[in-house]
Amino acid sequence: MKKILTLSRFELKKLFIKKSLMVIIAFMCLFNIINIVRHYNIYADGGLNDGMFNRAKYTVLKLYGGELTEEKLNEIYRMKSQAQELAASGNYSLKYDPDKYYCGYAFGDAMIFIELADEAKRLADYSDNFSKLVSESEELLKKDFINDYYKKINQKATEIYSSRELTALTNNKGISDFFDYKFSSVLCIILLILGTVLIFTADRDAGADVYLESSVNGKGKSAAAKLIASSLYTLALTLLFFVIDLISFMVLLRIDGLEQPLYSLSSYFSTPLTMPIWQFIILYFLFRILGFLCITAVTSAITVILKTPILSVIASFALFMAMIVCKTYCLSDSKRWINLFNPLVPITAPKYLKRYDAMNIFSEPVIFIGATALCVLIITALAVCTVMALSSLKGASRKRGGVKNV
Amino acid sequence: MAQLEINGISKSYGKKTVLDSFSAKMSDGVYGLLGPNGAGKTTLINIIAGILSADCGNISINGVDKAKSGKAYYNSIGFMPQYPKFYPNYTAAEIMEYMAALKGVENKERGNELLNFVNLYDSRDKKVGAFSGGMRQRLAIAAAMSNDPEILILDEPTAGLDPIERIRFRNIISQLGTDRIILIATHIVSDVEYMAERIILLNEGKIIKDMPCDELCKSIEGKVWQYSPQGGDFDLPRYIKKHKVSEISHMLGMRIISDGPPAENAVSVTPKLDDVFLYYLDSMKTDGAEKDVEQ
Numbered sequence: 088m089k090k091i092l093t094l095s096r097f098e099l100k101k102l103f104i105k106k107s108l109m110v111i112i113a114f115m116c117l118f119n120i121i122n123i124v125r126h127y128n129i130y131a132d133g134g135l136n137d138g139m140f141n142r143a144k145y146t147v148l149k150l151y152g153g154e155l156t157e158e159k160l161n162e163i164y165r166m167k168s169q170a171q172e173l174a175a176s177g178n179y180s181l182k183y184d185p186d187k188y189y190c191g192y193a194f195g196d197a198m199i200f201i202e203l204a205d206e207a208k209r210l211a212d213y214s215d216n217f218s219k220l221v222s223e224s225e226e227l228l229k230k231d232f233i234n235d236y237y238k239k240i241n242q243k244a245t246e247i248y249s250s251r252e253l254t255a256l257t258n259n260k261g262i263s264d265f266f267d268y269k270f271s272s273v274l275c276i277i278l279l280i281l282g283t284v285l286i287f288t289a290d291r292d293a294g295a296d297v298y299l300e301s302s303v304n305g306k307g308k309s310a311a312a313k314l315i316a317s318s319l320y321t322l323a324l325t326l327l328f329f330v331i332d333l334i335s336f337m338v339l340l341r342i343d344g345l346e347q348p349l350y351s352l353s354s355y356f357s358t359p360l361t362m363p364i365w366q367f368i369i370l371y372f373l374f375r376i377l378g379f380l381c382i383t384a385v386t387s388a389i390t391v392i393l394k395t396p397i398l399s400v401i402a403s404f405a406l407f408m409a410m411i412v413c414k415t416y417c418l419s420d421s422k423r424w425i426n427l428f429n430p431l432v433p434i435t436a437p438k439y440l441k442r443y444d445a446m447n448i449f450s451e452p453v454i455f456i457g458a459t460a461l462c463v464l465i466i467t468a469l470a471v472c473t474v475m476a477l478s479s480l481k482g483a484s485r486k487r488g489g490v491k492n493v
Numbered sequence: 494m495a496q497l498e499i500n501g502i503s504k505s506y507g508k509k510t511v512l513d514s515f516s517a518k519m520s521d522g523v524y525g526l527l528g529p530n531g532a533g534k535t536t537l538i539n540i541i542a543g544i545l546s547a548d549c550g551n552i553s554i555n556g557v558d559k560a561k562s563g564k565a566y567y568n569s570i571g572f573m574p575q576y577p578k579f580y581p582n583y584t585a586a587e588i589m590e591y592m593a594a595l596k597g598v599e600n601k602e603r604g605n606e607l608l609n610f611v612n613l614y615d616s617r618d619k620k621v622g623a624f625s626g627g628m629r630q631r632l633a634i635a636a637a638m639s640n641d642p643e644i645l646i647l648d649e650p651t652a653g654l655d656p657i658e659r660i661r662f663r664n665i666i667s668q669l670g671t672d673r674i675i676l677i678a679t680h681i682v683s684d685v686e687y688m689a690e691r692i693i694l695l696n697e698g699k700i701i702k703d704m705p706c707d708e709l710c711k712s713i714e715g716k717v718w719q720y721s722p723q724g725g726d727f728d729l730p731r732y733i734k735k736h737k738v739s740e741i742s743h744m745l746g747m748r749i750i751s752d753g754p755p756a757e758n759a760v761s762v763t764p765k766l767d768d769v770f771l772y773y774l775d776s777m778k779t780d781g782a783e784k785d786v787e788q
Contacts, residue, residue: 294578302595
């Protein structure tokens, strides 16, 4: 193992043979940050950003947010009523007065309080709404016409959704945008393909493959070292973009309340998970690592099979395009199983955890993302085995043989 | 003492036979594998180095068949390819460290010792991309020696080197050849003439001759002639076409390979290895040279 780790260090160094890769990574990071700032800098003025309004909303949220006591709720509803009356009457000043109004305008403040009250009501009524759903599920379970599979789903739903409660109002809405953000995933995949192909073709490109083929550790152990190196590269890249995205969203959208349960986010109100948001961030990161490692492993296998860098890159990108097509269009029950093997699914895991999304596997409801994670893990293992098997073949990279050099 | 035995090694690519039942036995010393381009030298040494597999035949080191020894076979082999290349962003020290890891060498000082041996210690922290051709060749020799192999295989080791580097290289090889088998594949006769004790002549995949250098030269005694043509209208280009001419000198005239005297005043001289190469491996001319007397 020590020898493999030593070899891995040298395999990682092969990434730096082409300085252009490092330049591309730096450029992609910058491009990603610019993209986030461009679309999510809602508190800045200019362009389509209603910065003044959003800043005022934030100020009001800070004043009225936190634990939702009876007293606070009543105050918020009262402010909403006043706001609705003002808006309906039309009897308000159009003059900009920042000393009197949070956003400087009477109508603007009215809108802020209406939105605030609606959000507070959603949180306060959450428990009651789900209690009704749970009761309906329990009633449905008593019916004879329902089949076993749907009985089990309803039973699970009853267990998951009972006793849920939301008690605090925070500025955590922006974290949903973070979970839905896909642009950095595309950049990451491009960099993964380029870097992985580089690791597996650097020897042949540098004309140094003969040293590996005539050395005791040049086949199996070197292949294992390359896999470790490409995995470390994947982990580093995933972490880099994840941290950039998270920090950017946290700062730009002034996110707080990560200790609140995931179902406190409006788009996740029926998620089967009961963990706090910060734990879900970690889980999301782990899903991303799984998806990206699968892409790395498959790219490695493609490269070992095709041997040349250009063909390998083209084939890997073609496969990536196919994954996107499957993810976008294979949505019906009959075609959905294809996406069980699609690494893009765990990479975009939050989408599949917004509600209780199960598959019928031998009449058992299995959470789709859980089944996908297992299948993607199997694909990764198969790809790794393919790389090891092909790399151990004698002269596997020697298409040129001795003919040209005799 | 190392023993290398090669039995009936053959290799074909489609209909083209590149090696045809090659057999040889070697023990400690320097061996020259001599042949023109396309003779099968690189294919043979790639098979011995474990990079290519033969279609049939076997190789054994110290009596142990390669197929049976598995990965341990590579512990006995050191290989230097033709025009050696390395990763340009690695330093010489890193290359040696990497080679040590590839070959399973535990001794961390071995790399520095070898760099010192090939006079590259002072350049150990320099990136290989900035090395000259001669420095790369010397680094390649050091890399091939990482695991102190019993069998050192060198493919065209002096190709592209200037005379000084070539001499430096020969000296290194001579020092290494005392306690291991060194097999040098080349078509540059002067290299093996100075270094090799035994020469294997290879042509079109077949062994033509396999004997010590001095015996090889003796085998064509009486077939090498020195001839200085007289007369101003001598047609040199036509003469060269008709005869195997190994050397043309303004002072000494021509050195011709022929079974009989090519001309009346031709003088028999002591054969050199260049003459041997031409005699056995130049298939362009026949022995009709003796029929053609001076114009």
